Amino acid sequence: MVVKQISIFVENKEGRIKKAIDTLAKENINIRALSIADTTKYGILRLIVSDNEKAIKALEKDGFIVKENDVLIVAVPDEPNGLNSTLAIFENQDINLEYLYAFVSSKTDEAIVVMRLENMEKAIEVLENSNAKLLDSEDIKEI
Amino acid sequence: MYWDEKAECMSKEEKEKIQLERLQKTVKLAYENVEFYKKRFDEIGLKPEDIKTLKDIEKIPFTTKSDLREAYPLGLLAVPREEIVEVHASSGTTGKPTVTAYTQNDLDIWGECIARGLKMAGAEKKYIIQNAYGYGLFTGGFGIHHGGNKMGAITIPISAGNTKRQLDTMVDFQSDILTCTPSYAMYLGESREKAGIPLEDINLKAGIHGAEMWTDEMRKRIEASLGIKTFNIYGLTEVMGPGVAQECEYQNGMHIQDDQFYPEIINSETGETLDYGEKGELVLTSLTKTGMPILRFRTKDLTSLIADKCECGRTTVRMTRITGRSDDMLKIKGVMVFPSQIEKALLKIKGISPNYMIHVTRPDILDEVEVKVEASKELFSDEMKEMEKVEKQIQASIRSETGIRVDVTLCEPESLPRSEGKAVRVIDERNL
Numbered sequence: 001m002v003v004k005q006i007s008i009f010v011e012n013k014e015g016r017i018k019k020a021i022d023t024l025a026k027e028n029i030n031i032r033a034l035s036i037a038d039t040t041k042y043g044i045l046r047l048i049v050s051d052n053e054k055a056i057k058a059l060e061k062d063g064f065i066v067k068e069n070d071v072l073i074v075a076v077p078d079e080p081n082g083l084n085s086t087l088a089i090f091e092n093q094d095i096n097l098e099y100l101y102a103f104v105s106s107k108t109d110e111a112i113v114v115m116r117l118e119n120m121e122k123a124i125e126v127l128e129n130s131n132a133k134l135l136d137s138e139d140i141k142e143i
Numbered sequence: 144m145y146w147d148e149k150a151e152c153m154s155k156e157e158k159e160k161i162q163l164e165r166l167q168k169t170v171k172l173a174y175e176n177v178e179f180y181k182k183r184f185d186e187i188g189l190k191p192e193d194i195k196t197l198k199d200i201e202k203i204p205f206t207t208k209s210d211l212r213e214a215y216p217l218g219l220l221a222v223p224r225e226e227i228v229e230v231h232a233s234s235g236t237t238g239k240p241t242v243t244a245y246t247q248n249d250l251d252i253w254g255e256c257i258a259r260g261l262k263m264a265g266a267e268k269k270y271i272i273q274n275a276y277g278y279g280l281f282t283g284g285f286g287i288h289h290g291g292n293k294m295g296a297i298t299i300p301i302s303a304g305n306t307k308r309q310l311d312t313m314v315d316f317q318s319d320i321l322t323c324t325p326s327y328a329m330y331l332g333e334s335r336e337k338a339g340i341p342l343e344d345i346n347l348k349a350g351i352h353g354a355e356m357w358t359d360e361m362r363k364r365i366e367a368s369l370g371i372k373t374f375n376i377y378g379l380t381e382v383m384g385p386g387v388a389q390e391c392e393y394q395n396g397m398h399i400q401d402d403q404f405y406p407e408i409i410n411s412e413t414g415e416t417l418d419y420g421e422k423g424e425l426v427l428t429s430l431t432k433t434g435m436p437i438l439r440f441r442t443k444d445l446t447s448l449i450a451d452k453c454e455c456g457r458t459t460v461r462m463t464r465i466t467g468r469s470d471d472m473l474k475i476k477g478v479m480v481f482p483s484q485i486e487k488a489l490l491k492i493k494g495i496s497p498n499y500m501i502h503v504t505r506p507d508i509l510d511e512v513e514v515k516v517e518a519s520k521e522l523f524s525d526e527m528k529e530m531e532k533v534e535k536q537i538q539a540s541i542r543s544e545t546g547i548r549v550d551v552t553l554c555e556p557e558s559l560p561r562s563e564g565k566a567v568r569v570i571d572e573r574n575l
Contacts, residue, residue: 009553013555037527042518063557064555065518065555099527
């Protein structure tokens with residue numbers, strides 16, 4: 001049920017993010033979701049894209065450091081408190097959230113939440129038991 | 144296995160006898176023909192005849208880089224100008240360039256010293272030397288070239304730069320020996336990996352690297368990335384150029400060609416001569432050069448001397464790896480720091496590329512140091528806390544090596560400048 005996300009190291013220098021995005025665009029790679037974690041010196045660009053293999057190859061060729069790792073993607077009701085109802089599932093389960101980012105799909109009425117948790121296996125189990133709507137790589141293509 | 148067994152393996156007594164004879168001859172030549180030396184000697188009432196033993200060399204005043212600058216361009220010749228056949232000059236990165244002039248005899252000596260070093264690196268007449276030191280006023284390119292000619296090897300004067308052509312040449316000519324600065328060797332190694340050229344496709348056996356400081360960690364990386372054994376070479380324009388000293392296959396100190404150059408170690412603050420094994424500034428006196436003899440030149444390079452016979456059988460005095468220059472030492476927050484210490488600290492961390500930049504500033508009254516390091520796939524993580532951990536680890540490693548706290552900045556790979564000659568690692572913007 002995990003989805004592969006790619007992360008890119010970007011120096012805090014003019015035009016670096018644009019350069020990364022340009023590289024993907026040239027290869028006709030679609031960005032499904034994006035977030036940036038930043039410090040004053042550098043940022044970590046996290047992306048869910050249509051073709052990881054192609055994206056990594058193109059980015060590395062252009063000199064970027066890229067890593068692929070697992071994240072969970074959950075569809076939550078696009079309404080007040082929608083996200084909290086999902087986060088509540090982890091309460092008292094000793095599962096820490098490393099980071100999350102969310103976006104709204106134009107094709108469904110749900111908000112899509114990308115999460116990275118400390119204990120991914122346990123998180124999947126808990127989410128499944130609570131009937132949360134976990135999305136896989138196939139589902140992502142539809143949104 | 145020796146280029147000149149007699150010169151390289153002679154006994155201490157023989158060596159000292161030759162050194163004294165040659166020293167007396169050089170002192171006389173300098174005193175009688177170079178206004179600068181005559182004036183210096185006369186000021187303290189010293190006569191060439193006063194040099195009766197090797198120990199008497201300590202009576203001779205030091206020559207410094209600024210003395211050479213003042214004599215720019217050809218003020219220190221000991222022979223008529225028409226006897227000079229070649230000149231070289233230092234890069235002038237720390238001021239006006241200093242010039243060295245060579246007679247044909249001096250070029251022969253230079254070639255001889257380099258040939259001894261090539262032999263130490265295993266070279267034979269049939270070898271192909273890919274000489275990627277810069278050709279020009281810089282002594283690196285021509286120095287190695289003269290040595291290659293002396294040996295009768297094939298020397299490819301490819302000079303520094305044009306990395307693709309360097310790699311193509313390595314593959315097409317099957318070069319046996321690479322000669323260039325260590326930072327360029329490192330870059331060539333990285334580029335080979337990047338270009339996907341397998342080690343089996345190149346035939347390099349040895350690398351002779353010098354002209355800038357490097358560490359053992361850097362040596363390991365060059366050796367692995369090019370599949371070679373590396374030999375540290377030492378020299379300086381003011382004295383001759385590369386070839387004053389070089390390592391043999393035991394990589395345990397550089398053999399100084401001490402029948403041609405007389406080495407001393409001094410305390411750089413008091414000028415007092417130190418014993419073997421003690422660390423201080425290297426001082427060199429040429430024993431055979433005639434175009435521009437040099438007496439007691441202060442190199443500013445910090446090292447120590449080893450007098451014992453080497454396992455290779457050579458009896459020439461060895462100098463340990465240069466750990467710094469008395470003038471590239473940085474005083475940060477009152478602490479002495481050498482760039483080589485920072486390099487050592489960085490290379491202890493897995494996944495770090497040895498390309499770094501030290502930036503020293505003083506925004507207010509306190510010094511601040513920023514060390515820029517290139518990030519790599521191994522160091523990178525999608526989680527901020529992991530990235531912070533890496534920075535802290537680098538910081539701790541530098542702190543334990545130097546005692547100072549620095550600010551660490553991770554940069555994108557290959558974003559720091561690569562140099563084809565001497566790498567510039569320090570930018571000091573303090574107005575001291």
